[in-house]
Amino acid sequence: MYLKNAFGAAATLSLLMTSSAFAETITIATVNNGDMIRMQGLTDDFTAKTGHEVEWVTLEENVLRQRVTTDITTKGGQFDIMTIGMYETPIWGKNGWLVPLNDLPAEYDVDDILPAMRGGLSYDDTLFAAPFYGESSMIMYRTDLMEKAGLEMPEAPTWAFVANAARAMTDKDNEIYGICLRGKAGWGENMAFLTATSNAFGARWFDENWTAQFDSKEWATTLNFYIDLLNDAGPPGASNNGFNENLSLFQQGKCGMWIDATVAASFVTNPDDSSVADKVDFALAPDTGLDRRSNWLWAWALAIPAGTQKEGAAKEFIQWATSKDYIELVAENEGWANVPPGARSSLYENPNYKAVPFSEMTLKSILSADPLNPTVDAVPYVGVQFVAIPEFAGIASQVGQEFSAALAGQQTAEEALAKAQALTTEEMEAAGY
Amino acid sequence: MATQHSRSAARIMMAPAVILLLGWMLVPLTMTVLFSFKKYLPLRGGDLGWVGFDNYVRFVSSSAFWPSVQVTLVIVGGVLAITVALGVLLALLLDQPMWGQGIVRILVIAPFFVMPTVSALVWKNMFMDPVNGLFAHLWKFFGAEPISWLSEASIQSIIMIVSWQWLPFATLILLTAIQSLDSEQLEASEMDGASPLARFGYIILPHLGRAITVVVLIQTIFLLSIFAEIYVTTQGAFGTRTLTFLIFQRVLESQNVGLGSAGGVYAIILANIVAAFLMRIVGKNLDS
Amino acid sequence: MARSVTQQRKAINTAVAWAVGLLIFFPILWTILTSFKTEAQAINDPPLFLFFDWTLENYAVVQERSDYMRFLWNSIIIAGGSTILGIIIAVPAAWSMAFVPSKRTKDILLWMLSTKMLPAVGVLYPIYLVFIRLGLLDTRIGLVVVLMLINLPIIIWMLYTYFKEIPGEILEAARMDGATLKEEILYVLTPMAVPGIASTLLLNIILAWNEAFWTLNLTAANAAPLTAFIASYSSPEGLFYAKLSAASTMAIAPILILGWFSQKQLVRGLTFGAVK
Numbered sequence: 001m002y003l004k005n006a007f008g009a010a011a012t013l014s015l016l017m018t019s020s021a022f023a024e025t026i027t028i029a030t031v032n033n034g035d036m037i038r039m040q041g042l043t044d045d046f047t048a049k050t051g052h053e054v055e056w057v058t059l060e061e062n063v064l065r066q067r068v069t070t071d072i073t074t075k076g077g078q079f080d081i082m083t084i085g086m087y088e089t090p091i092w093g094k095n096g097w098l099v100p101l102n103d104l105p106a107e108y109d110v111d112d113i114l115p116a117m118r119g120g121l122s123y124d125d126t127l128f129a130a131p132f133y134g135e136s137s138m139i140m141y142r143t144d145l146m147e148k149a150g151l152e153m154p155e156a157p158t159w160a161f162v163a164n165a166a167r168a169m170t171d172k173d174n175e176i177y178g179i180c181l182r183g184k185a186g187w188g189e190n191m192a193f194l195t196a197t198s199n200a201f202g203a204r205w206f207d208e209n210w211t212a213q214f215d216s217k218e219w220a221t222t223l224n225f226y227i228d229l230l231n232d233a234g235p236p237g238a239s240n241n242g243f244n245e246n247l248s249l250f251q252q253g254k255c256g257m258w259i260d261a262t263v264a265a266s267f268v269t270n271p272d273d274s275s276v277a278d279k280v281d282f283a284l285a286p287d288t289g290l291d292r293r294s295n296w297l298w299a300w301a302l303a304i305p306a307g308t309q310k311e312g313a314a315k316e317f318i319q320w321a322t323s324k325d326y327i328e329l330v331a332e333n334e335g336w337a338n339v340p341p342g343a344r345s346s347l348y349e350n351p352n353y354k355a356v357p358f359s360e361m362t363l364k365s366i367l368s369a370d371p372l373n374p375t376v377d378a379v380p381y382v383g384v385q386f387v388a389i390p391e392f393a394g395i396a397s398q399v400g401q402e403f404s405a406a407l408a409g410q411q412t413a414e415e416a417l418a419k420a421q422a423l424t425t426e427e428m429e430a431a432g433y
Numbered sequence: 434m435a436t437q438h439s440r441s442a443a444r445i446m447m448a449p450a451v452i453l454l455l456g457w458m459l460v461p462l463t464m465t466v467l468f469s470f471k472k473y474l475p476l477r478g479g480d481l482g483w484v485g486f487d488n489y490v491r492f493v494s495s496s497a498f499w500p501s502v503q504v505t506l507v508i509v510g511g512v513l514a515i516t517v518a519l520g521v522l523l524a525l526l527l528d529q530p531m532w533g534q535g536i537v538r539i540l541v542i543a544p545f546f547v548m549p550t551v552s553a554l555v556w557k558n559m560f561m562d563p564v565n566g567l568f569a570h571l572w573k574f575f576g577a578e579p580i581s582w583l584s585e586a587s588i589q590s591i592i593m594i595v596s597w598q599w600l601p602f603a604t605l606i607l608l609t610a611i612q613s614l615d616s617e618q619l620e621a622s623e624m625d626g627a628s629p630l631a632r633f634g635y636i637i638l639p640h641l642g643r644a645i646t647v648v649v650l651i652q653t654i655f656l657l658s659i660f661a662e663i664y665v666t667t668q669g670a671f672g673t674r675t676l677t678f679l680i681f682q683r684v685l686e687s688q689n690v691g692l693g694s695a696g697g698v699y700a701i702i703l704a705n706i707v708a709a710f711l712m713r714i715v716g717k718n719l720d721s
Numbered sequence: 722m723a724r725s726v727t728q729q730r731k732a733i734n735t736a737v738a739w740a741v742g743l744l745i746f747f748p749i750l751w752t753i754l755t756s757f758k759t760e761a762q763a764i765n766d767p768p769l770f771l772f773f774d775w776t777l778e779n780y781a782v783v784q785e786r787s788d789y790m791r792f793l794w795n796s797i798i799i800a801g802g803s804t805i806l807g808i809i810i811a812v813p814a815a816w817s818m819a820f821v822p823s824k825r826t827k828d829i830l831l832w833m834l835s836t837k838m839l840p841a842v843g844v845l846y847p848i849y850l851v852f853i854r855l856g857l858l859d860t861r862i863g864l865v866v867v868l869m870l871i872n873l874p875i876i877i878w879m880l881y882t883y884f885k886e887i888p889g890e891i892l893e894a895a896r897m898d899g900a901t902l903k904e905e906i907l908y909v910l911t912p913m914a915v916p917g918i919a920s921t922l923l924l925n926i927i928l929a930w931n932e933a934f935w936t937l938n939l940t941a942a943n944a945a946p947l948t949a950f951i952a953s954y955s956s957p958e959g960l961f962y963a964k965l966s967a968a969s970t971m972a973i974a975p976i977l978i979l980g981w982f983s984q985k986q987l988v989r990g991l992t993f994g995a996v997k
Contacts, residue, residue, distance in 0.1 A: 073475030237563030237581030390476035394687025443817030450814035464847035540742035697843025704838035
């Protein structure tokens with residue numbers, strides 16, 4: 001307790017010397033994920049240290065995206081800090097809409113940010129958003145069900161093993177489904193999973209001339225494999241399940257395996273929320289032997305829109321929220337399992353954090369994703385589970401709806417792919433490629 | 434009848450409303466029409482110059498256009514049919530003598546007060562979820578395989594949610610109309626030995642004609658632009674992409690304001706076709 | 722004999738009506754019940770109806786995460802303000818249309834209704850740009866104006882139908898007695914129009930309270946009403962049925978209570994000229 005106060009006082013002093021003396025109120029738009037809600041609860045610490053007040057605008061992911069995009073493109077100036085992802089940052093940075101973050105003080109230790117995260121949140125080597133937390137994806141599985149099926153999960157399984165295990169674990173009469181995967185339409189939902197998975201199967205979105213590749217046999221293999229697997233071993237209504245729905249199913253003990261964001265690990269191992277907390281283990285996302293795994297790379301990051309009147313206070317907030325000290329603060333209040341993961345390398349050297357069961361696998365997953373070389377064949381774009389061009393969100397939402405309809409059995413995989421190919425070609429033409 | 438003086442007074446009294454609505458219509462409409470002739474991509478630098486009718490051609494020639502018009506009409510038609518039919522039955526029921534009529538009426542009108550977002554969230558998660566939803570429990574109880582409502586019966590599910598919200602409105606207007614019915618006329622017909630069905634067909638239903646037109650007109654105006662119910666439940670997947678939702682995708686997801694604006698102009702045209710159609714019927718009915 | 726038959730019929734009516742009423746109300750009831758469960762109880766199989774450990778925990782969590790009173794206050798101001806402003810503008814317009822009709826009255830009325838058909842998503846960018854120019858983003862006054870304009874056609878339509886039902890002879894009689902226009906409005910028209918105005922007021926408060934597109938897209942922190950409040954609970958991580966139910970209950974409770982208390986006024990007036 002004494003230590004904490006002394007530490008707080010020292011931090012206050014150092015910040016006071018660098019910041020202006022004005023106390024301001026900044027408005028922050030953020031997503032309603034657990035880590036952000038925790039951050040809101042700790043805002044008092046920031047106010048105590050800097051004197052600045054914070055107004056939160058917390059929205060569901062899709063609403064948030066739509067809201068901040070409208071505001072930044074029209075220069076509405078409603079927010080001093082926006083929570084954005086790896087997809088938006090380079091595009092907005094390129095347009096000059098974000099304040100560069102290359103002048104952060106030495107004690108912030110910007111070199112401590114994981115290189116993959118820093119690279120993904122930069123444009124032209126300039127950092128435009130600071131990662132609040134980063135994630136990849138991995139397999140979370142039930143050790144008891146795996147044992148019951150007489151199988152043993154390797155650290156780096158293949159898709160063939162995963163499919164086999166999923167079918168073996170399934171017991172539909174008792175509502176045990178071997179595998180839960182995203183099926184809900186959306187570029188950040190089923191398309192994130194399927195694009196990352198297609199990388200492992202050797203598929204790609206575009207060839208080097210920006211021609212859509214949904215007519216390739218690799219995509220056909222990917223989509224058929226996914227649909228067959230979920231039909232045999234997935235939960236009912238999988239075509240409506242996104243991250244939250246699957247998390248809820250897994251926590252209720254209804255999924256044998258779940259391949260999704262690494263941040264989910266802290267939720268499924270939390271005994272307060274999860275009925276299977278002590279029966280979960282982790283493995284790398286599967287591959288098919290083609291040297292690319294099915295895991296993605298993502299960060300939720302804090303960025304300052306250019307033109308805000310409160311740039312100074314906003315920067316102070318970002319330094320506070322993405323600092324090493326903030327991680328310590330969360331650890332002190334909520335335990336090490338609940339600190340925002342995946343942003344800083346020092347976290348993974350911390351002995352306290354190493355003791356957390358999923359920390360090692362999370363780091364391995366993050367390190368094995370390469371946004372610059374995401375696919376087996378060469379591509380003109382960056383991004384593992386997305387294509388970092390402004391048109392992607394719109395195209396992928398529609399493609400996602402076709403794939404979701406195919407999963408629901410309303411059309412065949414081939415029909416869905418043909419429609420995806422047609423609409424992607426149409427949209428890319430409209431955008432002038 | 435009215436004097437010159439009262440006419441000019443009337444004009445002055447109407448002016449604020451007319452001017453405000455004219456502004457509210459013209460300013461966005463002009464800007465929408467302007468944008469619709471431009472290549473306007475906010476994420477690629479905004480206004481990229483005039484493109485003539487390109488956006489209009491592209492919007493209609495997209496494979497998503499006609500299905501979206503069709504879905505819009507199916508949803509509006511479905512909700513109107515359900516709310517009017519059930520509304521008449523419910524109004525007849527509520528008009529009967531019973532104990533606790535006030536409380537029943539309160540129960541029946543309650544859905545009208547619920548925000549569309551909330552009602553969509555509640556239906557989607559707590560009723561239609563194929564694993565934890567109440568319907569799934571009910572189906573399992575009777576030994577049936579739970580239905581995954583929002584993908585297998587997506588349009589029906591949305592019609593159901595929206596009908597639930599609008600049924601109270603229809604019921605209330607129809608109830609008021611039934612209560613205004615001349616009870617002597619009904620009693621006389623009962624004396625004459627008319628069957629309940631005949632009384633309903635020859636006396637009650639014609640009397641309700643006007644009320645039904647009003648319900649149809651007002652609801653259509655609101656239903657043509659339903660958005661929250663689809664946004665929360667299916668995000669336009671599984672064939673539930675209405676024209677409004679298609680425009681939303683063009684403007685906000687694809688960030689193509691020019692194309693979306695062209696879609697907006699089409700939506701206004703569609704709305705006006707439907708409106709003109711309705712007005713003819715309503716106009717006739719309201720004049721009489 | 723006849724009496725017992727009617728009693729019997731009344732009993733059947735009562736049973737059927739209550740069953741239907743409860744069925745229609747059930748989703749709301751279920752939401753309210755769920756809001757008092759723990760997350761685990763909320764998804765219990767079989768579903769728990771009444772016998773669970775009632776808890777207020779979800780309300781505490783929701784309140785801690787978002788300042789409910791602020792959203793509520795914004796909702797009250799925006800819904801109330803836009804309705805009152807709308808009525809002030811609509812009463813003279815509806816009055817003149819009803820009592821001094823011209824050949825174009827019906828066309829004007831229908832044109833007004835047609836402005837409601839502009840799809841909101843299609844004009845988001847234009848309106849957003851106008852709001853930036855006027856400095857109205859995230860202000861209550863901006864939302865009051867927008868919601869007033871959206872609902873003005875409905876307000877005028879409703880008031881017009883009430884005013885038309887007021888018999889012209891009464892007005893003429895008043896005029897014969899030498900009443901001025903002001904007296905005519907104040908002493909003759911107003912008392913007769915009060916039920917209609919009350920009902921219009923209520924209906925429009927409900928419509929404005931539930932409007933979820935503009936209220937969400939034109940606000941940030943200062944003017945956000947309950948529709949924005951609910952947008953932060955729509956799909957959080959993990960089990961969320963109980964918290965979602967608590968937030969939903971908090972969002973709809975004020976208008977539900979208002980509606981129930983004033984349902985007589987609302988019902989009496991809600992005819993849109995459907996009854997002659």
